[in-house]
Amino acid sequence: MEGDFAWSATPRGSSWNGESGACSVMIAAIADRRLRNQLVTRTGLRRPADFVGWFGAIQAQEYEVAKWAIALRMRNGASDTEIERAFEQGRILRTHVMRPTWHFVTPADIRWLLALTAPRVHRILTSYNRRLELDARTLARGIGVIERALRDRQYLTRTELGDRLQRIGLSMAGQRLAHLAMHAELEGVICSGPRRGKQFTYALIAERAPGTPRLSRDEALATLSRRFFRSHGPATVRDFVWCSGLTTGDAKRGLEMNKARREEVGGQTYWTMGPDRRDATRDHLVHLLPIYDEYLVAYRDREAVPHRPSVLTPVSGTPVNFQHALVIDGQVAGTWRIARKPQAVFIEVVPLRPITGLDRRALARAVGRYERFLGVPVNWSMRT
Helix, strand or coil, X not given: CCCCCCCCCCCCCCCCCCCCHHHHHHHHHHXXXXXXXXXXXXXXXXXXXXXXXXXXXXXXCCHHHHHHHHHCCCCCCCCHXXXXXXXHCCCCEEEEXXXXXXXXXXXXXXXXXXXXXXXXXXXXXXXXXXXXXXXHHHHHHHHXXXXXXXXXXXXXXXXXXXXXXXXXXXXXXXXXXXXXXXXXXXXXXXXXXXXXXXXXXXXXXXXXXXXXXCCCHHHHHHHHHHHHHHHHCCECHHHHHHHHCCCHHHHHHHHHHHCCEEEEECCEEEEECCCCCCCCECCXXXXXXXXXXXXXXXXXXXXXXXXXXXXXXXXXXXXXXXXXXXXXXXXXXXXXEEEECCCCEEXXXXXXXXXXXXXXXXXXXXXXXXXXXXXCCEEEEECC
């Protein structure tokens, strides 16, 4: 449901919106702490499911690069094949769970997350369903057909589900089928199944995540709040509301239940949970973050990493459409694009500011990490 983004950035170390130099340094420190808590600059976890569980849910609208968002944070990195295997085997699942958009979640978390966030998403989708003439009876009838079609691990694509619905005279042309499938996801009936080649399939949650726990609403709210603020903190109430789709009252209740730590920086209130991590850090100053990465899209208040949906103007002054974000010292310093060829992958980096020799060497190492992830040669160039 969310459109593509572009970023504009303020260089690290400069004041923004008129803050004093001291305040600017404090805000920059928030970006550093977020990178650590998001496992970008400190030692990560070993398994994809552990990483997804650390966050609670990870935006996965663009599936291929969402796998890179996981891999770049894992201990010793991870390959595309490893992340794909975890998805195929159902150790991480993909579904519509918040805002609404696609997210990766774990089987252990999918039911209580849906129970907590789905009512709000349903309200968002009410007007769309009315416009598509998807009333309660039609939705219930469609879910019944889908449930029977997927029984006994009969993984089917969306098109194949549409054919099953058509056979009983339930036409799902245009956006109707996508919204019916999303409704079935939010009702806790279906989620992702194994891919068939490059095609996505659906599966029953009852078979993909059997026997998973159900939490009371307060337990679920406390758990999601704790996961969000430990992995995204320091963050604001508005950040949590934006990311979860829940209310301001829910956010405050979650902070209270977890006895979150409060701090004031530049007139803004930030919250954190969990220990102040001091374990091993990675000496990575330059990061190739994918579109919709949690480091950028999970925040509504953007003083620490300022950006907005707009058209970038790089050093050359030529407008550039956003692809992915080049992050240096915690700040957006440019974009990068991927071009895939049969035997190799090509990356073009478009800087927003001059890139130093030190940054360029660190960028080469970041490209090397991406190359190891893909398992194919990656060549790169920088637009000047």
